[in-house]
Amino acid sequence: MLGLFDNRGRAMSTSGLQKLAFFLLVAVTLYVAFTGGGA
Amino acid sequence: MSQRFGRRYSPTPVPGDKPKLKPFHGKTRARAGARVNILFLLPFPFLIGAFFGSPAALALKLITAGLIFLAAWLTREGVLAEEAFEARSVAKRPALPRKFLGSVAMGAGLGLAGLAAGSVFNGLIFLGLGFALHTLSFGVDPMRDKTSASADDLQSERVAKAVDKAEQHLKELTEAIERTKDRPLEMRVETFKNTARQMFRTVEQDPRDLVAARRYLGVYLLGAKDAAIKYSELAVRGPQPQARADFDALLTDLEINFAQKTETLLADDRTALDVEIEVLRDRLDRERL
Numbered sequence: 001m002l003g004l005f006d007n008r009g010r011a012m013s014t015s016g017l018q019k020l021a022f023f024l025l026v027a028v029t030l031y032v033a034f035t036g037g038g039a
Numbered sequence: 040m041s042q043r044f045g046r047r048y049s050p051t052p053v054p055g056d057k058p059k060l061k062p063f064h065g066k067t068r069a070r071a072g073a074r075v076n077i078l079f080l081l082p083f084p085f086l087i088g089a090f091f092g093s094p095a096a097l098a099l100k101l102i103t104a105g106l107i108f109l110a111a112w113l114t115r116e117g118v119l120a121e122e123a124f125e126a127r128s129v130a131k132r133p134a135l136p137r138k139f140l141g142s143v144a145m146g147a148g149l150g151l152a153g154l155a156a157g158s159v160f161n162g163l164i165f166l167g168l169g170f171a172l173h174t175l176s177f178g179v180d181p182m183r184d185k186t187s188a189s190a191d192d193l194q195s196e197r198v199a200k201a202v203d204k205a206e207q208h209l210k211e212l213t214e215a216i217e218r219t220k221d222r223p224l225e226m227r228v229e230t231f232k233n234t235a236r237q238m239f240r241t242v243e244q245d246p247r248d249l250v251a252a253r254r255y256l257g258v259y260l261l262g263a264k265d266a267a268i269k270y271s272e273l274a275v276r277g278p279q280p281q282a283r284a285d286f287d288a289l290l291t292d293l294e295i296n297f298a299q300k301t302e303t304l305l306a307d308d309r310t311a312l313d314v315e316i317e318v319l320r321d322r323l324d325r326e327r328l
Contacts, residue, residue, distance in 0.1 A: 018176050
């Protein structure tokens with residue numbers, strides 16, 4: 001799913017973790033942009 | 040008259056008809072792809088939002104947008120530098136930890152946006168989140184120099200320097216030919232670069248080859264670059280079929296010479312391997328009582 005999981009029995013691959021972190025980074029940035037810094 | 044069909048894809052190739060290297064040979068997809076491009080889009084909500092608040096908020100949000108742009112740019116450069124680092128077997132680490140600085144700029148940008156809302160605590164939270172998430176998504180810069188297993192640091196450094204210089208010649212050669220807008224010639228230069236790079240990799244893997252290859256990495260590439268610059272100066276003025284043919288012939292000659300030299304270097308390496316195997320097998324033989 002979205003390349004988050006690998007096929008070697010690991011729940012999450014390194015690149016999957018990177019993708020998740022990147023997704024969160026975008027989400028946090030948009031949150032800050034649209035709420036004006038959580039005000 | 041009739042000629043037996045036998046080329047690259049036929050089962051019995053014509054003897055001596057060696058398949059040429061493709062221009063894309065040995066290259067991989069650039070990793071500075073979608074994710075880095077998305078980073079460049081992130082400042083836009085801040086840029087637009089900046090114009091719907093007080094002047095102080097406007098300034099802070101514009102600075103935030105600038106910092107995120109800076110982070111995106113640094114990250115792209117960092118990813119490209121890391122790729123260049125990984126492509127070589129002997130390399131110095133990037134002088135500037137660009138990805139790390141990108142993380143700092145990202146954290147600072149988001150932290151500033153948090154401060155704009157008037158809360159230092161929010162600012163600190165976003166600073167931490169921005170820095171940590173950016174570092175997690177793009178990883179850390181290469182920290183240590185890559186040296187060859189069969190050479191000391193000094194030798195590896197010498198090789199890295201020589202290859203750097205040779206790469207610079209190749210870059211200038213490419214730029215000169217790009218100015219001529221001659222697509223077939225550009226592709227021709229690409230195949231030559233592949234051949235030259237095979238020699239670079241061979242030298243990197245065994246720095247002892249540097250002495251033998253120094254003329255190729257230095258004088259010949261410098262000559263090729265100068266010829267390319269002269270040719271491109273002529274070619275931009277108008278078609279120069281004779282000069283083009285001469286330059287093409289020069290590239291062919293260089294390519295053949297580089298390929299042959301690489302072969303000899305590899306043969307030397309193979310001899311060294313053979314000796315190593317021979318000695319070990321002899322010793323094992325003697326152990327067998």
